[in-house]
Amino acid sequence: MKVKKEEEFRRSVFTRRALALGALQIGGLGFLGWRLNKLQVEEGERYATLAEENRVSARLLAPPRGRILDREGRVIAGNQMNWRALMVAEGAGDVAAVLETFSRIVPLAEHERARIERELRRRRRFVPVIVREFLTWEEMARIELNAPDLPGLSVDVGQTREYPEREHMAHVVGYVAPPAEADIGDDPLLELPGIRVGRAGIERFHDRTLRGRAGAVRLEVNAVGRVIRELDRREGQQGQDIGVSIDADLQRTVRARCEEGTSAVVLDARNGEILAMATQPSFDPNLFNSGVSAAQWREWTNRRSTPLINKVTNGLYAPGSTFKMVVALAALDARVCTPGDRVPCPGYYDLGDTRFHCHARYGHGSLDMRQGIKYSCDCYFYEMAKRTGMDRIAAMANRLGLGVDLEIELPGTRRGLVPTRAWRQAQGKPWNLGDTVVHGIGQGFYQLTPLSLAVMSARIASGRAVQPHLTRTIGGRPARGTRPDDWPSLGIPDRDLRLMRDAMWAVVNEEGGTARTAKLPASMGQMAGKTGTTQVRRVSREQRERGFRVESLPREWRPHALFVAFAPYDNPLYAISVVVEHGTSGSGAAAPIARDIMTDVFNRFRQPPVPAGARVAEALPPRPAAGRP
Numbered sequence: 001m002k003v004k005k006e007e008e009f010r011r012s013v014f015t016r017r018a019l020a021l022g023a024l025q026i027g028g029l030g031f032l033g034w035r036l037n038k039l040q041v042e043e044g045e046r047y048a049t050l051a052e053e054n055r056v057s058a059r060l061l062a063p064p065r066g067r068i069l070d071r072e073g074r075v076i077a078g079n080q081m082n083w084r085a086l087m088v089a090e091g092a093g094d095v096a097a098v099l100e101t102f103s104r105i106v107p108l109a110e111h112e113r114a115r116i117e118r119e120l121r122r123r124r125r126f127v128p129v130i131v132r133e134f135l136t137w138e139e140m141a142r143i144e145l146n147a148p149d150l151p152g153l154s155v156d157v158g159q160t161r162e163y164p165e166r167e168h169m170a171h172v173v174g175y176v177a178p179p180a181e182a183d184i185g186d187d188p189l190l191e192l193p194g195i196r197v198g199r200a201g202i203e204r205f206h207d208r209t210l211r212g213r214a215g216a217v218r219l220e221v222n223a224v225g226r227v228i229r230e231l232d233r234r235e236g237q238q239g240q241d242i243g244v245s246i247d248a249d250l251q252r253t254v255r256a257r258c259e260e261g262t263s264a265v266v267l268d269a270r271n272g273e274i275l276a277m278a279t280q281p282s283f284d285p286n287l288f289n290s291g292v293s294a295a296q297w298r299e300w301t302n303r304r305s306t307p308l309i310n311k312v313t314n315g316l317y318a319p320g321s322t323f324k325m326v327v328a329l330a331a332l333d334a335r336v337c338t339p340g341d342r343v344p345c346p347g348y349y350d351l352g353d354t355r356f357h358c359h360a361r362y363g364h365g366s367l368d369m370r371q372g373i374k375y376s377c378d379c380y381f382y383e384m385a386k387r388t389g390m391d392r393i394a395a396m397a398n399r400l401g402l403g404v405d406l407e408i409e410l411p412g413t414r415r416g417l418v419p420t421r422a423w424r425q426a427q428g429k430p431w432n433l434g435d436t437v438v439h440g441i442g443q444g445f446y447q448l449t450p451l452s453l454a455v456m457s458a459r460i461a462s463g464r465a466v467q468p469h470l471t472r473t474i475g476g477r478p479a480r481g482t483r484p485d486d487w488p489s490l491g492i493p494d495r496d497l498r499l500m501r502d503a504m505w506a507v508v509n510e511e512g513g514t515a516r517t518a519k520l521p522a523s524m525g526q527m528a529g530k531t532g533t534t535q536v537r538r539v540s541r542e543q544r545e546r547g548f549r550v551e552s553l554p555r556e557w558r559p560h561a562l563f564v565a566f567a568p569y570d571n572p573l574y575a576i577s578v579v580v581e582h583g584t585s586g587s588g589a590a591a592p593i594a595r596d597i598m599t600d601v602f603n604r605f606r607q608p609p610v611p612a613g614a615r616v617a618e619a620l621p622p623r624p625a626a627g628r629p
Helices: 001-042 044-055 095-106 109-123 137-145 202-206 207-211 249-256 294-302 320-334 369-374 376-386 391-401 421-428 433-439 449-464 495-509 541-545 586-605
Strands: 056-059 075-087 129-132 153-161 215-221 227-234 241-244 263-267 274-279 343-345 348-351 354-357 364-369 470-475 528-534 560-567 574-580
Touching: 044 249, 044 294, 056 075, 075 095, 075 343, 095 109, 095 129, 095 153, 095 433, 109 129, 109 202, 137 153, 137 541, 202 207, 207 586, 227 470, 249 274, 249 586, 263 421, 263 586, 274 586, 320 376, 320 449, 320 495, 320 560, 320 586, 343 376, 343 586, 354 376, 354 433, 364 369, 369 376, 376 391, 376 433, 391 421, 391 433, 449 495, 449 560, 495 560, 528 586, 560 586
Parallel strands: none
Antiparallel strands: 056 215, 075 129, 075 153, 215 227, 241 470, 263 274, 263 574, 343 364, 348 354, 528 560, 560 574
């Protein structure tokens, strides 16, 4: 009986244990089933993606940079193939040893090694770094032959920027260079080997438009990240082309007309398009592709003539007598005179105990406004400035595009300075009447660019507030500002503008005008302009009395020469300004260059000739007889 009870007890214990174990097994299998469902059904897509990411490496591809084209569609900034050696630090192992081996195959300069090491430290280990660009076929053959000794290094083909016009377009197009750390930010595109960003000119202003969109390549990799094969490739989207208003043929011709220290710019007077913009000297932007050497940079920066600076937009000069139309318009606007008011010129102008001289030692006699501009009489404009006041003169200058931001697509362009009483007082100094008189002839504190002087000419010629611009098309679509109607009226009375145009016509075409050297060939119509000469050193009374001659001075002490103009007179199409540093006189140095450039413009664009003598005469004041008064 006792044995039977023990047997039943053992069976009951076994049954309970079996049930518990079965429950545990069922629970375990249930959990495994739930977990499998969770992993394979509910989160299956996520884990498949993670597995795929472990197997596949996606990398960005640098897109081709958009081209820059001149007004005729010719490439002035394009791309060319560039064979290069790339290194991935992750696959190289001992980077220093690989670089040492590479330098025995293809010699590396010290600055190149420093640049490579700097980029390797800056970038993540799986991002390729350029070791050497512009490889020759012989160099590529040597690298491939020694490939087993160069782990992590490969030969690749990319693109580099090419500027076929070289120094002719450098200041307009600008150049590109590798991005700095500050440029990269969160944009992975800028980490790619060979990528370039605009550093100056159109390249910088339209950088994002030209940059394009990155492509991508999917590579199958093993557990340690080594590439096995390429799975898929999507090429990048090339940046948009930018069409500019510059004519490449005209640009080369204009630069050939300019000697060292000369700046010249030609605008379409109707809409502000820049047709040519030249500064001598210049530089070759292609040198920035492979990196400018320290010696080359020192050569550029130590030159007195500053080849890296676009003097059309950044050179600052007093405007001299080219400013006299501004003073005349300000006087008419303030109603302090009429065009027929006459002012005597004995060769000097006394204000208190100070004597201001006219460039004509023995004076011009009695002149009205038209004659004052024609003969460039200083005494006439001393008086007009005194009557008008500096603030009114400055306001008119701003309306004509002087001393204001012209918003041209060249970053770093300087606005210049037209002084006012408030500006001077902010410096803690008073503005007196003598300052106003001096500024009436374009001397004093003025700092204006050749570009702004050309804009002034275009606005006087057109009567519209045209803005200078270079962009003609973006991605083949016309940009704003190509039509004259895009620009509003200046709000200056037509009779006043016609008087200025007629006086500028007399400067070039009438006997006694200061720019007879600028007269165009008869078959090309007539040009209207104004000369200017600005001192860089003061001429004392003693020097004047001794019969001082500017030509006796060293060149760097001689005055700058300026000339502004528009043509044809009766239907203005083009406006121009020329500045010759230390050129001595506007009529002798700048005006002949402007005449030759304007002749080139007419030959290039083949505008119909303007009949000699055909001029706008309506509502102009009566013309006095030719000759000195």
